[in-house]
Amino acid sequence: MLDFPNAKINxxxxITEKRPDGFHNLQSCFYPVRWCDALELLPAEELRFDMTGLPVPGNPETNLCLKAYKLLQQDYNLPPVHLHLHKVIPMGAGLGGGSADAAFTLRLLNQQxxxxxxxxxxxxxxxxxxSDCAFFVQNKPVIATERGDVFTPVALDLSGYTCVVVYPGIHITTAEAYGSIKPQQPSCSMEMLLKQDVKVWKEVLKNDFEEALFPKYPELPQLKEQLYEAGATYAAMTGSGSAVYGLFKETPPNLVFPAHYAVWQGLL
Structure with a gap:
């Protein structure tokens, strides 16, 4: 079985408050985009997991795909499988690629x-x-709250917009991003903000991590400004960074970025 775990943008x-368990509560809209990894699941004599594509740091034995398999295996006595992950979505980018891989593993095992x-x-x-793995089970736009794992469906349709996502090769860990954030309640609910025309999102829809990370990584505000100058209706950093995206109502011009940047462009 073959499937294509996709990324998401925020x-x-x-970030609304620090929780007693050390995590943070948040409010955000998760929206799927079609920048995808590839995940294959095959029957096997013994459990096997391997990867191609972008190098993934750390011990493969701790990969979320394997953890997902072991979660179901212990409850349903699954036979061994061969999982192959071809990694395309950059890591440390705020795109949820690893979370998508884990959720799609659960989905494939459920089907297989x-x-x-x-x-x-x-x-x-x-x-x-x-925290955001559960989003990729249904993979539909939602308003996410609490740790980013409690969802409210949202009637938001951005089909027709072209999304350009740019990853400048800066790996920002979750710990680094949250270490410099000051939690506060937004002045308006996500539901109300999203009901406003996309044209005014530039003024009202914010990512709290930008204030903390933009001074440290000047490439990020430069990217955001470049997308606006190219005609983006809305541009922002996604997640805790460092990918920055722009939403374009019209087909964007040919954008030029440094060779080491990873870029995805497609319709929502």
Whole structure:
């Protein structure tokens, strides 16, 4: 079985408070984009996991795909499988690629072994793997709250917009991003902000991490400004960075970025 775990962008991101468990509560809109990895699942005599594409730091034995398999294996006595991940979505970019890989592993296992697990059950497994993993089970636009794992459906349709996502090769860890953030409540709810015309999002829809990280990494505000100068209706950093995206109502011009930047462009 083959599937293509996709990335997501954050439309607005507000860090509202520090939780007693050390995590943070947030408000954001998660929106899927079609920048994808490739994940293949095959029957096997023994458990096997390997990767191609972008190098993934750390021990492969701790990869979220393997963790996802082991979660279901312990509850449903699954036979061994061969998982192959071709990594395309950059890491440390705020695009949720690793979370998507984990959630899609759960989905593929559910299909392969006819477990008939509901989306709700899969989401509960996904929450054990990472704060935004559960989003990729249903993979539809939502307003995310609490740790980014409680979802409210949102009637937001950006089809027709072209999204340009640019990753400048700066790996920002979650710990670094949250270490310089000052939680505060937004002046307006996400629901109200998203109901406003995309043309005014530039003035009202913010990512709290920009204030903390832009002074440290000047490439990021420069990228955002470059996208606006090219005609973006809205541009922002996604997640805790460092990818920056622009939404274009018209087909954007040919944008030129440094050779080491990773760029994806496509319709939403």
């Amino acid at each position: 439309l607005g991101l507000y 072994f006819a477990l008939n697990l509901s989306d709700e059950v899969l989401e509960n497994y996904a929450r054990q793997l990472g």
